[in-house]
Amino acid sequence: MKGQIKVAKRRVVMASLYLGTGPLEQELVDCLESTLEKSLQAKFPSNLKVSILLDFTRGSRGRKNSRTMLLPLLQRFPEQVRVSLFHTPNLRGLLRLLIPERFNETIGLQHIKVYLFDNNVILSGANLSDSYFTNRQDRYVFLQDCPDVADFFTELVDAVGDVSLQLQGDDTVQMVEGMVHPYKGDRAAYCKAANKRVMDVINSARTRQQMLHAQTFHSDSLWTQEDTAAAGDRRPAPDTWIYPLIQMKPFEIQIDEIVTETLLTEAERGAKVYLTTGYFNLTQAYMDLVLGTRAEYQILLASPEVNGFFGAKGVAGAIPAAYVHIEQQFYSEVCSLGQQERVQLQEYWRRGWTFHAKGLWLYLAGSSLPCLTLIGSPNFGYRSVHRDLEAQIAIVTESRALQQQLHQEQEQLYLRSGVVSSATFEQPSRQVKLWVKMVTPLIKNFF
Secondary structure (H helix, E strand, C coil): HHHHHCCCCCCEEEEEECCCCCCCHHHHHHHHHHHHHHHHHCCCCCCCEEEEEHHHHHHHCCCCCCHHHHHHHHHHCCCEEEEEECCCCCCCCHHHHHHHCHHHHHHHHEECCCEEEEEEEECCCCCCCCHHCCCEEECCCEECCCCCCCCCCCCHHHHHHCCCEEEECCEEEECCCCCCCCCCCCCCHHHHHHHHHHHHHHHHCCCCCCCCHHHHEEEEEEEECHHHHHHCCCCCCCCCEEEEEEEEECCCCCCHHHHHHHHHHHCCCEEEEEEECCCCCECHHEEEEEEEECCCCEEEEEEEHHCCCCCCCHHHHHHHHHHHHHHHHHHHHHCCCCCCCEEEEEEECCCEEECCCCCCEEEECCCCCCCCCEECCCCEEEEHHHCEEEEEEEEECHHHHHHHHHHHHHHHHHHHHECEEEHHHHHHHHCCCCCHHHHHHHEEEHC
């Protein structure tokens, strides 16, 4: 990321849940500062713009936080830097007053993770925080020189930014002029305005994609071989397609959910689906599809020791146990349906690391390489589908080289895992306290 920031000329766009406050994160901010500085001193002053989108509640937590990290940039380069803080419209009124810090994040978040530099894009599930830069296992895809994808995500972050609170140089926040306030204004009016703003971006991208599709696949039949030879510089038909999938249920946008459900439904007998999530808490719809369809599933999840909440203070410390309980219930259902051969659970473990990788790889029947992967921010859980703002991409490819890379990525992750069996839940470390079992059904939609 630092390397990309240093050579960016036109735009740096970052969307994340939060920016950490340690020395590594400070290096990232310093890097942005020196690039902005250079852009002003250049012979031909560049119009470099930096746009950062974070979550309001998470980014405001504690005295030193994401906001205080970014204030110096806003103060020095007010014309070039924009920091937007998304506040869910569902946290308002008494709820907002009564729920303490940390717990207020359970209501809904800005969860998109996109890091973009000119026409290069990193899509990930990772946040801008030191653990992700050091010992937290995640997934990253780096798309080089992809102006269409870069333009789409720039527009998407701009759109969400426009319906978010704008950080000011004095650490106050205000809304874009004329925009409904997310928690002081009328909720329905805010969600309607946000839906329109985001859907405009999605619809214009869809139109561009359809035109590109038509040019690529349908105009070819009208070309004779001589024309093709004369055209010479016409690009060969692409072997890889990228589809952005957006999920913003508070704004009634459910593209990711529809596509994921379709993929799980359509995967035929003999196909293999590798699905991985840092937090195993599938929605009922996803669970029913996994249990009721024909494809083989290998689901990778975090063992309790590599769960990000392991060893946390207070109630949060019980979250890994709640995940164990959910996992055990799902495993029992797999067994009672006699599906152990078709649906396999695996737990990731790596000493000194935590696990946050999420996504899906689809291997068609008879193929040893994947033709599709989903990569981005969703965890396939209730929160991802119903509460948070999420984005991922589906990469569909016929390129053997890329298929091999994706296969290798999947293998590397699964290599560090053990297969779950009934013996797994008999280990002393897997004994879940009764009170955790009792509260899990009540709270599972919040984490």
